[in-house]
Amino acid sequence: MKRFLLYILLLSLLSCSQNKAPNKSLVDNPFYNKAFDFKDQNKPDSALAYFNRAKEFFNNQNDSLGIGKCLINTAIILTEQGDNFGGQEIALQALSYLDESNEKHWLYLGANYNNLGIATYNLKDNLQAIKFYDAAIKFSKNPLDDRMYLNNKAKSFQELKNYKAALAIYNQILNEEHKNPKEYARALSNIARTKWLENPNYNAEPEFIKALDIRKQQQDLWGLNASYSHLADYFATKNTSSALKYAHQMYEVAKNVNSPDDQLQALDKLIRLSPPLETKTYFETYQNLSDSLQTARSASENQFALIRYETEKNKADNLSLQKDNDEKKYQIILLAFAALAILTTSIIWYRKRKQKLESEAQNAIKEIQLKTSKKVHDVVANGLYRVMSEIQNQEAVDKDHVLDKIEDLYEKSRDISYEDNNYRGPDFHLKLADLLSSFATETTKILLVGNSSVLWQKINSQVKYELAHILQELMVNMKKHSRATSVAVKFEQTNHNITIYYTDNGIGISKGTSFNNGLTNTGNRIKAIKGAINFDTQTEKGLKIQITFPVA
Structure with missing residues (x-):
């Protein structure tokens, strides 16, 4: 929309x-x-x-x-x-x-x-x-x-949530709209939605349906997309079958108008409302579309950066040529040496300027690409892998809990540059326990030792944020590669340092193994918190990792 x-x-x-x-x-x-x-x-x-x-x-x-x-x-x-x-x-x-x-x-x-x-x-x-x-x-x-x-x-x-102010504006629009059916339907649907948000017991169905009928008559596809979204939300807690029907209709219209964002919203509703057997299919479609959309948007940003770079480069070229031409008009034999010196200086300046512009542009593009890739890997890829692991390996899955995580990933993937640090407050040990325990299955047991609220009292939110991603990366690599059936994570404070001991009974890693992007990012995160990591490659079986970082 x-x-x-x-x-x-x-x-x-x-x-x-x-x-x-x-x-x-x-x-x-x-x-x-x-x-x-x-x-x-x-x-x-x-x-x-x-x-x-x-x-x-x-x-x-x-x-x-x-x-x-x-x-x-x-x-x-x-x-x-x-x-x-x-x-x-x-x-x-x-x-x-x-x-x-x-x-x-x-x-x-x-x-x-x-x-x-x-x-x-x-x-x-x-x-x-x-x-x-x-x-x-x-x-x-x-x-x-x-x-x-x-x-x-x-x-x-x-x-x-200032519904009174919103309703005043929508009513103003509605009172002015009697000749334009599309505008009238939009105002009517928005009023119904606002009243319902203000009072969940408000019967908004007649107004929603009236707006929907007008939009069908006008063949207003964007309007229908909004109506189906409003109706799916309205019936979500009242009549699941009706809500599911409208979510399906929203998804079809969103595909018709070629709106990836609205398709993702419709898929989110379908995941919430569908039976368990269908949820996985919608989730995979959601994941693929989200990845494609983020890749396209990152490419577009990089392309515009290149366009701006080329413009500045051409402008520098034109200024240099104009300067040369102006100088040639006023050259005389007696000033030939001076003019030659000026021209030589201009050429040297131009080459350095060109090299600097090219270097700055390429470095900026690489920085954007690396930053985007790192965030997609840490925020979206590992998050999705964690959710999929819960869906596939746990017999009793809390669907609302999983869907809340999906919604959080959707919000983060809409604008990957906006990422809120949500590791604040006294309950970090609970969030950490939830994160690590989510990788447990019938064949893989997770044991946590020393993860108490007292341990994290003096640790700032940024360190907690980095640490959560570090441990998530270790668990993802364990899940993908180690074949471990037992994993232990022990937390211990000595003087002014906290040490984390990770141990599993998997296949381990051989000495000299080259690390993938995930573990490379992990190393960078540990440096960011002024910590150190040690991989024990001498163990005959399994993997031991020790991470140490200062308390303050």
């Missing part, structure tokens, strides 16, 4: 320029409309490249508004692709090219502030998102845009 609203903004930005008197700069810019063609063909990378080229063209013509429009559309595409930080950064740049006192700029200011609101909402800062939506409303002179911005603002109030 977020992608649909952003697409409307892109269409409004294009149609506005077509319906008004021709703009000479726009007509003469061969890249601007081409960028929209690529956007319509669902080729975001090409669209970004052409908006960037169009921006440079406008820059050469000193067309401030043209530059602003290119930056706005770039920011919208980045937000649509899940790069919310990138969308914020470019949208804030666009503001410096727009004039709030010029009414011709208001349409673009409204669209830009709305995109800032959406990106900020996605990053869960709803108070700031509301401020951006208010700014968008301030510059809106179009009733359709007004209602869209108001609807987004109401969603932020809803997330803040």
